[in-house]
Amino acid sequence: MADWKEVPGGVTAPKGYKAAGITAGLKPSGLPDLALIVSDVEAIAAGVFTTSVVRAACVDFCRDKLREKHTARAILCNAGQANAATGEQGFIDAIESAQALSQALGIQSDLVLLASTGVIGQRIKMDILKAGLPKLVSELSDTGSDAAAKAICTTDTVTKAIALETTIDGRPVRIGGMCKGAGMIHPNMATMLGFVTCDAAVSPHLWQEMLGRAVDKSFNQITVDGDTSTNDTVLALANGESRTPAITEMGAEAEKLEAMLTEVCIHLAKAIARDGEGATCLVEVQVSGASDDADARKIARTIAGSSLVKSAIFGRDPNWGRIAAAAGRAGVAFNQEELQIKLGDFLMMEHGQPQPFDRTAANAYLNQAAQGAYLKEDTVLISLSVGSGAGAGTAWGCDLSYDYVKINAEYTT
Amino acid sequence: MADWKEVPGGVTAPKGYKAAGITAGLKPSGLPDLALIVSDVEAIAAGVFTTSVVRAACVDFCRDKLREKHTARAILCNAGQANAATGEQGFIDAIESAQALSQALGIQSDLVLLASTGVIGQRIKMDILKAGLPKLVSELSDTGSDAAAKAICTTDTVTKAIALETTIDGRPVRIGGMCKGAGMIHPNMATMLGFVTCDAAVSPHLWQEMLGRAVDKSFNQITVDGDTSTNDTVLALANGESRTPAITEMGAEAEKLEAMLTEVCIHLAKAIARDGEGATCLVEVQVSGASDDADARKIARTIAGSSLVKSAIFGRDPNWGRIAAAAGRAGVAFNQEELQIKLGDFLMMEHGQPQPFDRTAANAYLNQAAQGAYLKEDTVLISLSVGSGAGAGTAWGCDLSYDYVKINAEYTT
Numbered sequence: 070m071a072d073w074k075e076v077p078g079g080v081t082a083p084k085g086y087k088a089a090g091i092t093a094g095l096k097p098s099g100l101p102d103l104a105l106i107v108s109d110v111e112a113i114a115a116g117v118f119t120t121s122v123v124r125a126a127c128v129d130f131c132r133d134k135l136r137e138k139h140t141a142r143a144i145l146c147n148a149g150q151a152n153a154a155t156g157e158q159g160f161i162d163a164i165e166s167a168q169a170l171s172q173a174l175g176i177q178s179d180l181v182l183l184a185s186t187g188v189i190g191q192r193i194k195m196d197i198l199k200a201g202l203p204k205l206v207s208e209l210s211d212t213g214s215d216a217a218a219k220a221i222c223t224t225d226t227v228t229k230a231i232a233l234e235t236t237i238d239g240r241p242v243r244i245g246g247m248c249k250g251a252g253m254i255h256p257n258m259a260t261m262l263g264f265v266t267c268d269a270a271v272s273p274h275l276w277q278e279m280l281g282r283a284v285d286k287s288f289n290q291i292t293v294d295g296d297t298s299t300n301d302t303v304l305a306l307a308n309g310e311s312r313t314p315a316i317t318e319m320g321a322e323a324e325k326l327e328a329m330l331t332e333v334c335i336h337l338a339k340a341i342a343r344d345g346e347g348a349t350c351l352v353e354v355q356v357s358g359a360s361d362d363a364d365a366r367k368i369a370r371t372i373a374g375s376s377l378v379k380s381a382i383f384g385r386d387p388n389w390g391r392i393a394a395a396a397g398r399a400g401v402a403f404n405q406e407e408l409q410i411k412l413g414d415f416l417m418m419e420h421g422q423p424q425p426f427d428r429t430a431a432n433a434y435l436n437q438a439a440q441g442a443y444l445k446e447d448t449v450l451i452s453l454s455v456g457s458g459a460g461a462g463t464a465w466g467c468d469l470s471y472d473y474v475k476i477n478a479e480y481t482t
Numbered sequence: 483m484a485d486w487k488e489v490p491g492g493v494t495a496p497k498g499y500k501a502a503g504i505t506a507g508l509k510p511s512g513l514p515d516l517a518l519i520v521s522d523v524e525a526i527a528a529g530v531f532t533t534s535v536v537r538a539a540c541v542d543f544c545r546d547k548l549r550e551k552h553t554a555r556a557i558l559c560n561a562g563q564a565n566a567a568t569g570e571q572g573f574i575d576a577i578e579s580a581q582a583l584s585q586a587l588g589i590q591s592d593l594v595l596l597a598s599t600g601v602i603g604q605r606i607k608m609d610i611l612k613a614g615l616p617k618l619v620s621e622l623s624d625t626g627s628d629a630a631a632k633a634i635c636t637t638d639t640v641t642k643a644i645a646l647e648t649t650i651d652g653r654p655v656r657i658g659g660m661c662k663g664a665g666m667i668h669p670n671m672a673t674m675l676g677f678v679t680c681d682a683a684v685s686p687h688l689w690q691e692m693l694g695r696a697v698d699k700s701f702n703q704i705t706v707d708g709d710t711s712t713n714d715t716v717l718a719l720a721n722g723e724s725r726t727p728a729i730t731e732m733g734a735e736a737e738k739l740e741a742m743l744t745e746v747c748i749h750l751a752k753a754i755a756r757d758g759e760g761a762t763c764l765v766e767v768q769v770s771g772a773s774d775d776a777d778a779r780k781i782a783r784t785i786a787g788s789s790l791v792k793s794a795i796f797g798r799d800p801n802w803g804r805i806a807a808a809a810g811r812a813g814v815a816f817n818q819e820e821l822q823i824k825l826g827d828f829l830m831m832e833h834g835q836p837q838p839f840d841r842t843a844a845n846a847y848l849n850q851a852a853q854g855a856y857l858k859e860d861t862v863l864i865s866l867s868v869g870s871g872a873g874a875g876t877a878w879g880c881d882l883s884y885d886y887v888k889i890n891a892e893y894t895t
Contacts, residue, residue, distance in 0.1 A: 123810025123818045154806045154818070156835035189803025190836045299807045376789070390602025393567045394712045397536025405536050405567070422569035423603045471884050 073235040073329050076243065079214030082232030083243040083268035085109040085310030088213035090220030093201030095149035095194050096187075101220035103201050104146045106264055107174065107209055112308035113270075114141035114182065115277040117284045119301035125153035126163040127183040128302060134179060139273035142180040144264055144304055145170050146221045147198060148249075150191040151260065153299035162193050173202040184302045186223055186249060186260040218247040221262055225251045229340035233329050237313040237322050242269045244326075246333040248288075250341040261288060263303040263337055269326055270309035272317040279327040280305045287334035290366060290464040291342045291373070305330075342373075342465035343447065347472025349439040351465060352382060355452040356396075358409075359460035364401045366462030371399035372451060373466030382449055383468035385439070387431035389417035392451060403455040411452045439468075486648040486742050489656065492627030495645030496656040496681035498522040498723030501626035503633030506614030508562035508600075508607050514633035516611065518618050519557045519677055520587065525721035526683075527554035527595065528690040530697045532714035538566035539576040540596040541715060547592060552686035555593040557677055557717055558583050559634045560611060561662075563604040564673065566712035575606050586615040597715045599636055599662060599673040631660040634675055638664045642753035646742050650726040650735050655682045657739075659746040661701075663754040674701060676716040676750055682739055683722035685730040692740040693718045700747035703779060703877040704755045704786070718743075755786075755878035756860065760885025762852040764878060765795060768865040769809075771822075772873035777814045779875030784812035785864060786879030795862055796881035798852070800844035802830035805864060816868040824865045852881075 081088050086108055093103040116135050118128050134141075145166060152159045163183055171178035185193065208216070218228040232245035250261035263284075271279070284303055309315070316323045343351040354373045359365035372378055375395035381388035389410050397405065410418040413434045415426045438449045449468075494501050499521055506516040529548050531541050547554075558579060565572045576596055584591035598606065621629070631641040645658035663674035684692070697716055722728070729736045756764040767785045772778035785791055788808040794801035802823050810818065823831040826847045828839045851862045862881075 119811075121807065121810035122812075122814070122816055123806045123821070151803070154803055154821075154831065154834065154836060156819070156833070158835075189801075189807055190831075191803075299803075299810060388602075390564070390567055390604075390712075393536045394534065394602055397534035397712060398532075399535075401535070403535055406569075408536070408567075418567065418603075420569070421567070422571075423567060 071332065072325060073233040073332065076232045076234045078232050078245060079218060079230035080106050080245040080247050080264060080266040081211045081214040082245040083266045083310070085268060085308050086245070086266045087209040087211050088217040089205050089208040089210065090213065090216035090218070091201060091205050091208060093205070094197045095147055101216065102148045103198065103205050104217040104220035105205050105209060106144045106217060106266065108142050108306050108308045110308050110310065111140045111142055111180065112306035113139060113273050113276050115280040115305045117280055117303045119298055121299055123154055123299050125151055125185055125300040126155060126159035127152060127185045128300060129160060130163040130167070131182050131302065131304065134182065138179055140180065141182045141306060142176050143170060143174060144182045144184065146184040146262065147193055148221055148223055149187040150185065150193045151187045151189045151300050152185040152193050153189045155190065155192045159192055162195055165195060166193065166198060169199045169202055173206045182304050184262050184300070184304065186221065186262055186300055189299055214245065214247065221247065221249040223249065223260070224346055225249050226344055229337055229344070231333055231336045233333055235325060235329050237269065237325065240311060240313050242311045242313055242326065243267070244329050244333050246337050248337040248341060251344045251346050260298045260300040261341060262300070263288060263334070265303070265305035265330070265333060267305065267307040267330070268309065268311035269307055269313055270315040271307045271326065272315065275316060275318065275323065276305065276307050279330055283327065283331040283334045286331055287338040290370060290462070291338045291466065339465050342467050345467030347470040348467030349383065349470060350468055351448045352467055353448050353450050354464045354466070355450070356455060357461040358454040358456040358458050359401065359403070360458045361460040362462050365460040366464065368396050368399040368401050368453065368455060369462050369464035371395050373464040376469055379466065379469035382435060383470045385432050385435040387412055387415065387417065387428060387435065393418060396453060396455065407456045409454040413450055484745065485738060486646040486745065489645045489647045491645050491658060492631060492643035493519050493658040493660050493677060493679045494624045494627040495658040496679045496723070498681060498721050499658070499679045500622040500624050501630040502618050502621035502623065503626065503629035503631070504614060504618050504621060506618070507610045508560055514629065515561045516614050516618055517559045517630040517633035518622060519630060519679065520622055521555050521719050521721045523721050523723065524553045524555055524593065525719035526552060526686045526689050528686070528693040528718045530693055530716045532711055534712055536567055536712050538564055538598055538713040539568060539572035540565060540598045541713060542573060543576040543580070544595050544715065544717065547595065551592055553593065554595045554719060555589050556583060556587060557595045557597065559597040559675065560606055561634055561636055562600040563598065563606045564600045564602045564713050565598040565606050566602045568603065568605045572605055575608055578608060579606065579611060582612045582615055586619045595717050597675050597713070597717065599634065599675055599713055602712055627658065627660065634660065634662040636662065636673070637759055638662050639757055642750055642757070644746055644749045646746055648738060648742050650682065650738065653724055653726050655724045655726055655739065656680070657742050657746050659750050661750040661754060664757045664759050673711045673713040674754060675713070676701060676747070678716070678718035678743070678746060680718065680720040680743070681722065681724035682720055682726055683728040684720045684739065685728065688730060688736065689718065689720050692743055696740065696744040696747045699744055700751040703783060703875070704751045704879065752878050755880050758880030760883040761880030762796065762883060763881055764861045765792070765880055766861050766863050767877045767879070768863070769868060770874040771867040771869040771871050772814065772816070773871045774873040775875050778873040779877065781809050781812040781814050781866065781868060782875050782877035784808050786877040789882055792879060792882035795848060796883045798845050798848040800825050800828065800830070800841060800848065806831060809866060809868065820869045822867040826863055
């Protein structure tokens, strides 16, 4: 079983991190909109970014930076303006933001990472951002994770954070994380930002590899293609302040750390799916029997992202035919005569044949998940077996409700 | 310009075709649910089918049939039960349907093609279907296109049909078509059926090739992957009753015929997009400047299928940032510094830079399209240039409204 425990503190749970979040005035709503995470010492930094051709300035800024230098001390995130599709001026704004923060913190400007979320095509309101930096820096504290997690939100209805602790070489090691994201009809269409802090000592190359694999099993499993929004970014710092031995290659300790990192990312990814715009429940899709894990994950994502499946779940309708149809169009070859589909404990299809099931009870199962939102029982579980292969994978999504349309029809107007 | 004119009569406009549509009792609603198209003589038959792994029995039936024999006389379509994910029994039902119809018509059973639409996982109610066949056959007439077009509908709010006429070798040649389909949030998630009749004489191989290309430019451009539903089918008959010279290879006459076939398919595809579940307007996305047509079509499809773009249009929100974001994640490489985006006549982005535009006027443009639904002005035009390549392509979709969710949350319950 899991070799870790949950601890409070979010991104400031690991040793040597401070965070803050304030209302600088970037959002018209007056809600918190500027967040900062700082490591006391230079930390190994890794990043995973959107693969979209149309990218925010902060994405290009961070990619360029991490290509040259694998360490960082600060992550600055603004909400309100995405600074995407803003051309050259957007990139100049990003550089200026990093410089302004480095001066306020008294650190080198190449130790600053950036993230933005908000309306695409709008530049960051630079005067407001710069005017807010002194206050932001002055509020940095080792209990600042909640404030920072609030300040990165846009359409999110809840903040999302977690921290886990394990032991390495007999000493505690922690990983904390926070994220934002909620636009989940087609899960990959809203900005997803994730920030991870860790006090283990890891080599840059290994830390980047671990983050890549963890993101594939978590954040990329709440997206359809894993490559969508202009701003999607996951940044992870590892500052070594746990004083545990440096992990420089894969082995038992590295696997332990990667498993915990993956768990942090999965927790955050599920929180995003659960907070899908207008969602009433979390949908977990487990696929087994595929040729390999990648195929299984692809089928799981296709089902979790199907608008027809999502609409049916919102309608509390055990419409397994839509699940079968989504599996069939995932672009993965399987024999439909071997398809098994379960909704919760209800067997709906076996060997490609529809099975009799108690429709009233299945309907009650879906209702119960919706009523349990934000409780432990809020999850609708869909499980499929597509053959006898060893490949397995899980994806997460949410149902599709009237409120999704309302939220997205009225976002900028 | 187009070398054809519109004529009345739908699928019975070309010479030598009859059609009928009746209420057999397959749908609980009591609406028409059984349609038949018959050619007086054996016609060359072509088909394009879903590429989903989970396929309806009728799809396998038609694919097998057309592999062995390139002619047909009848297309039988039932609405109410999709006969998909129904296992071996579903296939037996398909064979039995074809046999029963061939007896009622007095033709060979291998001249019958089949299509089904309705709830996935439900077998066709065979007793009702068979009991309805005598009445269906007795109602066949050369004015039966409307009745047939009604009987293939499910969630469609309007019937969809067209017929065009051109001349080949001085004689009139006609192509008629009808289709059903409406589930368009992600355009490819509902069954799309299309039936085309033609009185030209074309060789089987050429007719199949022409249909494949026409479908790529039309029905596949209202879908995201072109491969989705369990039942998607386009069947096309060419019976030679125009008595025009046989077209056996590409050349001027063949190109003329293919252009008209493509126009029929585009008309029908647009009618499906326009009738998107809960839609208030048609969205046409034109992309130019790509490396090739396939790339341009892919970008156009991604934009037309973006739930965020569709929600914004429903909200009458000229949110071009979402258009840029959708273009960027289409999986096609381009330089964002060369991106140009227009909404109607409003230039919103040029050389990757946001442009000032009259937001009130752009909003009015969107409102006008919605108010013009089913009139000529019902179309919201989005046009993009992504570079200096020669590739161009068009896709169609619709906006995403509250009613989409309502329709799809309540379909089987």
